[in-house]
Amino acid sequence: MNFLSLFARNLRRGPYTEAFPFGPAKTPEHLRARITFDPKQCEGCRLCEKVCPAGAIRFTRTPGGMTFDCWHATCVFCGTCEFYCPTKAVKQSNDWHLAHAQGEKYAQVEHGLIPNQICVECGAKALDTAPAVSHIKPPLSAEEVTELRARCPKCRNKYLRSRKTS
Amino acid sequence: MSADPQISKVSTIPVGPLHVALEEPMYFRIDVDGENVTGVDINAGHVHRGVEYLTMKRTMTQNVVLTERICSLCSNSHPETFVMAAENIAGITIPERAAFLRVIAAEVKRVASHLFNVAILAHLTGYEMLFMHVMQIREIAQDLKETVFGNRMDLAAMCIGGVRYNLDAEMTAYMLGALDKLEPEVQAIIKTYKTNSSILRRTRGVGVIAKDEAISVGAVGPVARAAGIDYDVRVVAPYAAYNKLTVPVPTLKDGDVWSRAMIRLYEVANSIQMLRDCLKLLPGGAINLGERPDIPAGRAVAKCEAPRGELIYYLKTNGEEIPERVKWRVPSFMNWDALHFMFKGSKIADIAIIVNSIDPCVSCTER
Numbered sequence: 001m002n003f004l005s006l007f008a009r010n011l012r013r014g015p016y017t018e019a020f021p022f023g024p025a026k027t028p029e030h031l032r033a034r035i036t037f038d039p040k041q042c043e044g045c046r047l048c049e050k051v052c053p054a055g056a057i058r059f060t061r062t063p064g065g066m067t068f069d070c071w072h073a074t075c076v077f078c079g080t081c082e083f084y085c086p087t088k089a090v091k092q093s094n095d096w097h098l099a100h101a102q103g104e105k106y107a108q109v110e111h112g113l114i115p116n117q118i119c120v121e122c123g124a125k126a127l128d129t130a131p132a133v134s135h136i137k138p139p140l141s142a143e144e145v146t147e148l149r150a151r152c153p154k155c156r157n158k159y160l161r162s163r164k165t166s
Numbered sequence: 167m168s169a170d171p172q173i174s175k176v177s178t179i180p181v182g183p184l185h186v187a188l189e190e191p192m193y194f195r196i197d198v199d200g201e202n203v204t205g206v207d208i209n210a211g212h213v214h215r216g217v218e219y220l221t222m223k224r225t226m227t228q229n230v231v232l233t234e235r236i237c238s239l240c241s242n243s244h245p246e247t248f249v250m251a252a253e254n255i256a257g258i259t260i261p262e263r264a265a266f267l268r269v270i271a272a273e274v275k276r277v278a279s280h281l282f283n284v285a286i287l288a289h290l291t292g293y294e295m296l297f298m299h300v301m302q303i304r305e306i307a308q309d310l311k312e313t314v315f316g317n318r319m320d321l322a323a324m325c326i327g328g329v330r331y332n333l334d335a336e337m338t339a340y341m342l343g344a345l346d347k348l349e350p351e352v353q354a355i356i357k358t359y360k361t362n363s364s365i366l367r368r369t370r371g372v373g374v375i376a377k378d379e380a381i382s383v384g385a386v387g388p389v390a391r392a393a394g395i396d397y398d399v400r401v402v403a404p405y406a407a408y409n410k411l412t413v414p415v416p417t418l419k420d421g422d423v424w425s426r427a428m429i430r431l432y433e434v435a436n437s438i439q440m441l442r443d444c445l446k447l448l449p450g451g452a453i454n455l456g457e458r459p460d461i462p463a464g465r466a467v468a469k470c471e472a473p474r475g476e477l478i479y480y481l482k483t484n485g486e487e488i489p490e491r492v493k494w495r496v497p498s499f500m501n502w503d504a505l506h507f508m509f510k511g512s513k514i515a516d517i518a519i520i521v522n523s524i525d526p527c528v529s530c531t532e533r
Contacts, residue, residue, distance in 0.1 A: 078322050
């Protein structure tokens, strides 16, 4: 390797380092960074909480429903939650801007609420989770999913049983 | 100076525990006679974190991630071997595509790991420009990891029953482009390490270990291959898709620091070729079994060729989600003992170069 030619090459090319924070930093699309949560898509199976190796994810039952919390400071960005999430309600975005002031450290949380709803059939209070439909055959239509979603777990089972027999 | 009977001829100096070669804690008590090393005592355990104990407190799925974080440079080999052990117990055969994707992840890590070690060698010989250049070339592999896997070090590629990442046409094209960029640069680096007089003067005939000595301490990986031992787990006990690929095993006879660096560089070139073969042969189909497979009670041993050599995992399960025992034997543990032979007759100034030449991974070894 001729280091003079290498020197000339590097001189022509300029610095290899990125100018961040004074310029943009190249971020690949598949970068595994900040966790995002969509409560509308969550089935409430709590698998992400179970598989999370860092214990960063916690579900809590509250009077308003069930809350999801992912502590970014505890998260190790392994992506296991996204991989096992049946509906991809938990996703890993490529947003790596996680630097924050010391005072904000307890606010570095992805928070979501799966609210309670009143079952349209029996009137019981139940979580408004996305129904687990991926394994059901024949697949449900969009209207059927909406109808199923409006019910409590018991009535959902009843709905699916009656669908099978009809 | 006349010999003073009050002063011992041999004095003992401490090397480490910080900043021996890499910024990893290894502690050596070295007996020196003038500038020559006469004896060495290696003291380990400075970064013991109890990871083996932690694996017995976490589920199998969580352990795949935990084992990935034992070490950064072989962060793919640990979960790979762990899931292989789990799959052995459950009798799982992974899909063919997953086997090839496992090879791709492993070889990309090998390229980055070996280039890092070779760069540090240039740094220790005081050749900073070459160090910077090799690290810059390694950055191509780092960018590849970040773009394809989403992280520069922890690929998160493994899961029990297959892999977690997939390659589409765009990613395959990107990888081939990156390999095309990497290959001529690696060939140029090989030529430099072969011919540059600064490198040769500091590394030829330094830290020599003979073949029979290497066998007696059970040296593995590039350390063994540089001493003439033709041993590579990818060839003697093929796992993943290595039985469908040509795996060249370069060996050299001298067993000195230079030979070990050259073995690593040859392996980088071979890995690039194997990555190309993999991308060409990559079959379609599933990348994993989809579910989280149940691991029944049982015991299994799995091994793979980590960048530093043979990595062995022992796994004992009792049918529950949490393993009963996980134990691993890392390549650096075997190669540490080889240092006793390498230090024999060397100079104090060569200590750092010799330590670096076994590519010690202290965080794996002391976990």
